[in-house]
Amino acid sequence: MNLFIQAVITGVLVGGIYALVTLGLTLIFGVMDIGNAAQAAFAILAAYIVYWLSSLYHVDPFIGMILATGLLFVMGFYLYKYIVYKTSGLMAFALLYFLSIFLESTMVFVWGNTYRGIKVPYLSGSLQIYGYYIPLDRFIGFLMVSAVLAIIAYVLKYTYFGKAIRATMQNPYAAALMGINVDRIYQVTFGIGIALSGIAGVILGTIYSFYPSLQGVWIGLMFAIVVFGGMGSLSGTLIGSIIIGIISSLVATYVSSVWAPLVAYVILVLTLWIKPSGIKGRKI
Amino acid sequence: MSFTRSLIKKCLVSKNKKYVVFILTALTLSLPLLSSEIFYIDFLLVLFMYATIAVGWNIIGGYTGYVSFGHVAFFGLGAYTTAILLVRFGLSPFVTCILGGVVAIVFALLIGIPTLKLKGAYFAIATLGLGFVLQLLFLNLGSLTGGGEGLSLPLPPWDIKTSVEIFYYAMFIVFLASVLTTYWLEHSRFGLALKCIRDDELSAETSGIPTAKLKTMAFLLSAFFPAVSGGLFSYYATYIDPITVFDPKISMYAIVFSMLGGSGSVLGPVIGSIILYSVAQTARYLITAPGVDVMVFSAIAVAVIIYLPEGIVGFLKGRSGAK
Amino acid sequence: MVKMNGKTLLVGAALTILLLMVGCVGQPSTPSPTQTASPTPTASPTPAPSLLVGGSLSLTGEYGRTGEWYKLGYQLWADQVNAKGGLLGKPIKLILYDDQSDPTTSANLYEKLITVDKVDLLLGPYSSAIVFSASSVSEKHHMVMVEGGGNALKVFSRGYKYIFLTLPGLAENITKGLFDFIAQLPSDQKPETIAVINANDLFPKAIASGALHYADKLGLQVVLHEEYPKGTTDLTPLITKIKNLNPDVLVCGTYFPDATLVVKTLKQLNWKPKIVFLTVGVAMPEFWDTLGTDAQGMMGESWWEATAPWAGVKEFVQAFKQKYGKDPDYHAACAYAAGQVLETAVKAVGSLNQDKIANYIRTHTIQTVVGPLKFTEAGYPTLGPLLVQWQNGERVIIMPKDAATGEAIYPLPSTWS
Structure with missing residues (x-):
């Protein structure tokens, strides 16, 4: 029982990390129906930026994170404005997929495919509650995802900008007729989506060691979550991530670690087969 | 500029192309007699391998419009089928590579039924996951596949020169067979139906084309050739492991080669393979820094999607993009 | 016009990022692209004035950090041999490629080393899986490979005749x-x-x-x-x-x-x-x-430890420190020892005949910085860690x-x- 509860705790925390990584992807998917295959590559890029800032100039990782996130927003904004807008649907997915490979190989070229880790000495160790261990770094990650989700939900629900996004999401043509600058909405959403991956990348970098090719591992997992949770549904992403996190953790605990990575893909295939709209998604 | 373009166009598009193809084939066949450099024969051999995968991919990705991001699954499946049959039962790889193709077809059938219902990016995502799933399965099922240790195949019984030549011709035959198959496809009702599905699946369905059946058939056909080349590769490399033969980059190569050359055409994937593989290998050996070859590759892929979505063949035929 | 400005901005941003990235190169323990790997002009027909020794190493990828040690060991050995007047009267030229920690890449690189670069002697790559794959190429070409990086029993249970290990024992x-x-x-x-x-x-x-x-x-x-x-x-x-x-x-x-x-x-x-x-x-x-x-x-x-009592260890540690400013680890020592084994055998045989070199290594005890190595029939030594x-x-x-x-x-x- 002890083991079971610890496994579930681990799963929930890991699920939180998954959700954080996937949020940006969900947002972009939901608003403009583009599968941003470069999401994970940007996350790793952010991790590298922060790694170098902290190991060369001793910038605190959390300050570095703010810088990296800002930089990524700008990159995402202009990337959409000048390149991605030319494509849509499948072609956009392919374009971004190859962009992710380009980013990965550029990172390999510049920094080598060596394992790195952002050191945050004050986050090593863990909290202990009723004899269960909650690793501090993952707990912080989980708090971050909660905060980010709350902010996004608030913005979408109560601000003018958020209402404009939701209007665009439902019907871009009608939104444009109502005077919403749809192009600008797309650019900003893309920027925010990429920036979110920046936050996620830095959190990831403090918890796990990372290397450029890791993006290939993450992107598969992220798409599994988006499909499972339902395209474009933020709450679906959170629920889906935590379910996948818990099942992976239980499989690693009770079956074997080598089978845990398979969980996400099995869920992906089953979802696509049985209910392609996912647990909370709209019809496709 | 316009002169060269019309010249190339003549070679590729006009009726004369039969002669061009004939001369190229003759040249290719006699190459091992002309050159004693194993390196160049090996270079072409691997080129044929990638071209075969690209040509196979083109049947589902180019003609049918279902863009598979996990075609490496079939390549790896073929490689492992052949390797396991050789290591455990001592069967000749030149026979069992066909069996590898059959295994890939069966697998494609199982996978195709649920995934081919999906459209566009969803099919791409599903197939992207497929490559990862197979890699994990082959890593974990150690008792059958040798797991992460990989499988070591016995060395071919010939001296190095002979053995490279044998594999060279074998790979060329597979390559030729795949090209001839697409040539047939291009000129058959089956191929026409596939193009209809690509252009407008709903209309195709309403005009009485059995889309589900034809899509599946195209998927099976496209799985076959990569698997056969994978089987030959495993015996040629004499060592395979899941990380190598299920490398997602192989799927990527198939897509980029086809797209640059022109997907949905007979010679597109071939032309794309020749150009890009040469460029990538040159980049790799001139600049030994890691990652450069892939960088060049993916940059070309991005540029092609934006500026040349119909590929070289499409551009020359002037279907579009010839602004 | 506005569009042009935007494009310039994008290009500018890209350049800035690239510069930023490049600025970070060469900082803490970044593996720089290997310098020794300057590719030789393809298969020159004129006999090379130097003796070519080639190999691939995991300079990037999973084993990037470990592979680097082998590179340092190989280079120190080559430099020292050249300072003493070379091998068989010719200076040694090292050709080391990066296999990105990938077995197939390594096998391809050895194919290239043997058939295009036409190297005279081979040094091994790092990690058992990569040695496993690369040695199938060297064996095919009947080239001796002395390696200090792959010691799983599986590497030596294939009946190969041209592979030797300088790590003083098996992984088992x-x-x-x-x-x-x-x-x-x-x-x-x-x-x-x-x-x-x-x-x-x-x-x-x-x-x-x-x-x-x-x-x-x-x-x-x-x-x-x-x-x-x-x-x-x-x-x-x-x-x-x-x-x-x-x-x-x-x-x-x-x-x-x-x-x-x-x-x-x-x-x-x-x-x-x-x-x-x-x-x-x-x-x-x-x-x-x-x-x-x-x-x-x-x-x-x-x-291996720098305090080990074998002959030449002190001199090796000193030279290593002088050249690289840090202490060698056991990977570097095994790499250096691989060079020593080749050197001793080639000198004793007096030629580059691979069969004779293999035979010499198999039948003699060779003094190295990782100890006196006596090889079994399969090619691995029997000292322990x-x-x-x-x-x-x-x-x-x-x-x-x-x-x-x-x-x-x-x-x-x-x-x-």
Whole structure:
């Protein structure tokens, strides 16, 4: 029982990390129906930026994170404005997929495919509650995802900008007729989506060691979550991530670690087969 | 500029192309007699391998419009089928590579039924996951596949020169067979139906084309050739492991080669393979820094999607993009 | 016009980022593209004035950090030979390629080294899986490969005749020192249970199978043996499971990244068995650099220490320090020894005839910085590794007793301070 509860705790925390990584992807998917295959590559890029800032100039990782996130927003904004807008649907997915490979190989070229880790000495160790261990770094990650989700939900629900996004999401043509600058909405959403991956990348970098090719591992997992949770549904992403996190953790605990990575893909295939709209998604 | 373009166009598009193809084939066949450099024969051999995968991919990705991001699954499946049959039962790889193709077809059938219902990016995502799933399965099922240790195949019984030549011709035959198959496809009702599905699946369905059946058939056909080349590769490399033969980059190569050359055409994937593989290998050996070859590759892929979505063949035929 | 401006902006942004990236190159332990790898002009017909020695190494990728040590060892050897007037009267030219830690890439590179660069002698790559794949090429071409990087039994059980190992023993024997240590403990302190984990790759598997064998011989109860995916980033569930079983000894068949991950995870779960044994990582100075005091008490194997009593070790350590400004580790020593083996054999044979070189190596004991190497018919030497433990930033030799430089910390405290 002890083991079971610890496994579930681990799963929930890991699920939180998954959700954080996937949020940006969900947002972009939901608003403009583009599968941003470069999401994970940007996350790793952010991790590298922060790694170098902290190991060369001793910038605190959390300050570095703010810088990296800002930089990524700008990159995402202009990337959409000048390149991605030319494509849509499948072609956009392919374009971004190859962009992710380009980013990965550029990172390999510049920094080598060596394992790195952002050191945050004050986050090593863990909290202990009723004899269960909650690793501090993952707990912080989980708090971050909660905060980010709350902010996004608030913005979408109560601000003018958020209402404009939701209007665009439902019907871009009608939104444009109502005077919403749809192009600008797309650019900003893309920027925010990429920036979110920046936050996620830095959190990831403090918890796990990372290397450029890791993006290939993450992107598969992220798409599994988006499909499972339902395209474009933020709450679906959170629920889906935590379910996948818990099942992976239980499989690693009770079956074997080598089978845990398979969980996400099995869920992906089953979802696509049985209910392609996912647990909370709209019809496709 | 316009002169060269019309010249190339003549070679590729006009009726004369039969002669061009004939001369190229003759040249290719006699190459091992002309050159004693194993390196160049090996270079072409691997080129044929990638071209075969690209040509196979083109049947589902180019003609049918279902863009598979996990075609490496079939390549790896073929490689492992052949390797396991050789290591455990001592069967000749030149026979069992066909069996590898059959295994890939069966697998494609199982996978195709649920995934081919999906459209566009969803099919791409599903197939992207497929490559990862197979890699994990082959890593974990150690008792059958040798797991992460990989499988070591016995060395071919010939001296190095002979053995490279044998594999060279074998790979060329597979390559030729795949090209001839697409040539047939291009000129058959089956191929026409596939193009209809690509252009407008709903209309195709309403005009009485059995889309589900034809899509599946195209998927099976496209799985076959990569698997056969994978089987030959495993015996040629004499060592395979899941990380190598299920490398997602192989799927990527198939897509980029086809797209640059022109997907949905007979010679597109071939032309794309020749150009890009040469460029990538040159980049790799001139600049030994890691990652450069892939960088060049993916940059070309991005540029092609934006500026040349119909590929070289499409551009020359002037279907579009010839602004 | 506006559009043009935007494009310029985009290009500008891209350039800035690229510059930023480039600015970071060459900073802390970034593997720079190998300098020695300047590719020779393809197959020049004129006889090369220098003697070409080639190999591929994992300079990037998973084993990038470890591969770098081999490069340093090979280079030091080549420089020293050249300073003494070369080999067979010709200066040595090293051609080292980066195989990106990928077995197939390595095999291709050896194919290229042999058929295009036409090298005279081969040095081996790093890690068992890569040696496994690369040596099938060298064997095909009947070229001798002396390597210090792949010591799984599987590499040497294929009946190959041209491959030799300078790591002084097989991967299966790595845990021998640990079990010798356990065997000599007084009976009331002896551990009773053991858990073995390993990455699902050739080399870690060999370590695990060796450990299970020794554990069985000593009558230790194996409470768990499990594999995890190579390159994993999270071991929490596995370590949680082990903590629950509470074994006295934990043996991990790891590479560097997962070795540090195990220690980090142990700390997060606030638990330690009496003995933690990790392979590869422990013998590297980076282990302490990365983990700091968390590395205290961790045990591992070392194939070589700078304090080892073999001939030439002092001179080697000194020269290495002078050239690179840091102490060599065992990988560098094994690489250097691989060069020494080739050098000795070629000098004795007086030609580059590969069959004669192989025959000489197989039939003679060769003095190297990793000890006097006598090879079995299969091509591996039979010396064993040392058992070391991190104590306050130093690696202390625990076993064998006659080489020991300190007392073991045993048992480890069961919680982290």
